[in-house]
Amino acid sequence: MNAKLYCFGESGPAYKAALALTFADMDWEPVYVDFFNGESRTPEFREINEMGEVPVLVDGDVTLTQSGVILDYISSKTGKLGGRSAAERREILRWMFWDNHKLSGVIGSTRFLLNFIPPEKRPEAVISFQQARLKSAYAVLDKHLGGAAWMVGDQVTIADLSCCGFFYYPEPFGFDRKDWPHIDRWLDRIAALPGWKAPYDLMPGNPSDRA
Amino acid sequence: MNAKLYCFGESGPAYKAALALTFADMDWEPVYVDFFNGESRTPEFREINEMGEVPVLVDGDVTLTQSGVILDYISSKTGKLGGRSAAERREILRWMFWDNHKLSGVIGSTRFLLNFIPPEKRPEAVISFQQARLKSAYAVLDKHLGGAAWMVGDQVTIADLSCCGFFYYPEPFGFDRKDWPHIDRWLDRIAALPGWKAPYDLMPGNPSDRA
Numbered sequence: 001m002n003a004k005l006y007c008f009g010e011s012g013p014a015y016k017a018a019l020a021l022t023f024a025d026m027d028w029e030p031v032y033v034d035f036f037n038g039e040s041r042t043p044e045f046r047e048i049n050e051m052g053e054v055p056v057l058v059d060g061d062v063t064l065t066q067s068g069v070i071l072d073y074i075s076s077k078t079g080k081l082g083g084r085s086a087a088e089r090r091e092i093l094r095w096m097f098w099d100n101h102k103l104s105g106v107i108g109s110t111r112f113l114l115n116f117i118p119p120e121k122r123p124e125a126v127i128s129f130q131q132a133r134l135k136s137a138y139a140v141l142d143k144h145l146g147g148a149a150w151m152v153g154d155q156v157t158i159a160d161l162s163c164c165g166f167f168y169y170p171e172p173f174g175f176d177r178k179d180w181p182h183i184d185r186w187l188d189r190i191a192a193l194p195g196w197k198a199p200y201d202l203m204p205g206n207p208s209d210r211a
Numbered sequence: 212m213n214a215k216l217y218c219f220g221e222s223g224p225a226y227k228a229a230l231a232l233t234f235a236d237m238d239w240e241p242v243y244v245d246f247f248n249g250e251s252r253t254p255e256f257r258e259i260n261e262m263g264e265v266p267v268l269v270d271g272d273v274t275l276t277q278s279g280v281i282l283d284y285i286s287s288k289t290g291k292l293g294g295r296s297a298a299e300r301r302e303i304l305r306w307m308f309w310d311n312h313k314l315s316g317v318i319g320s321t322r323f324l325l326n327f328i329p330p331e332k333r334p335e336a337v338i339s340f341q342q343a344r345l346k347s348a349y350a351v352l353d354k355h356l357g358g359a360a361w362m363v364g365d366q367v368t369i370a371d372l373s374c375c376g377f378f379y380y381p382e383p384f385g386f387d388r389k390d391w392p393h394i395d396r397w398l399d400r401i402a403a404l405p406g407w408k409a410p411y412d413l414m415p416g417n418p419s420d421r422a
Contacts, residue, residue, distance in 0.1 A: 050355060051309055051351055064305070066304075066309055069304050093280050093283065094277045096308075097277040097308070098262055101277075101312065104312075105312045105313075105316055123336055123340055125334055129337045136263075140263070144261060
């Protein structure tokens, strides 16, 4: 039976999970969650995930949430996209925590405020504050990728998939690839891997549905 | 040789690591990092941690950063504070990612803006925005703790230590324990464990040093 990924196209964390399922050659299918009409916050959905968030992965008896945990599970189950030693596995986890705290965690909210709420309601001070924090994070990421092709070790791992997710979306959030050459080339490297697709080609739902 | 924890009293993430080292009965000593004079952002410190952050744990040949990874390492090494099954371990990791993204990650910045910068420079709109987001996180946490004494399983784990860290600080960030009774009792439960100390009693450096 296929694994089911509860997701919607706009969700960066869900995209990371969808990419990992694809690159790890797991059989999976998306289950669309109507986030923009509040589905992920309903009591019914909270029965699946008390955190009220996508992605949720259901694989047989296993139900998982939080993209970091889903990525770790996919890697452990398939033996792909993971580290080759305890030290590499810790290093992967390190970048995934950093990503959740400093990179994707802040990009997600910034992109939402800039693209998915009415312009007249945009909290400009919040957006500026978050974009300034993100510059520090981009600098850390770009410097790291200046010294290595991949986040950890010599091949793509779930650390790359965690950190890269939001950068493939078309909606602006204040990041320009030409300002960060090492990030830019790393994104090209990931997008050249077999099976890679852009977010709206890999999951159901996209902004034009609501236009 | 004692493990060394690079830390300073005000750091919530470092406090989580210090609590875990204490509860797991590891021999450790703090190494003070003068964050407020910029030490964690110096080139010398970035040789230790390219992310420019505390905590850093050095245990023999192993150097680790990110509190989540340090907690996981302490638990794996000592066999304490961890899950009893693969499912419990995934559940612990799930709450730790959630904490980094939605709880501690946002509290840390809110507390900083409210307490550690000159009042006239406070970005009030940012603080309000973050406090509103935190209310959703407190609600998730309080509801979860309404159904169980501990975050995962029937004993204290690193999931508790990850989520609880910032709540023991005296500086206000908009959280009032009496509004969240299940969180309140859980904090009492953790503080009653043998060896527990408040942040400024467990690590060097506190706001009065700078008064």
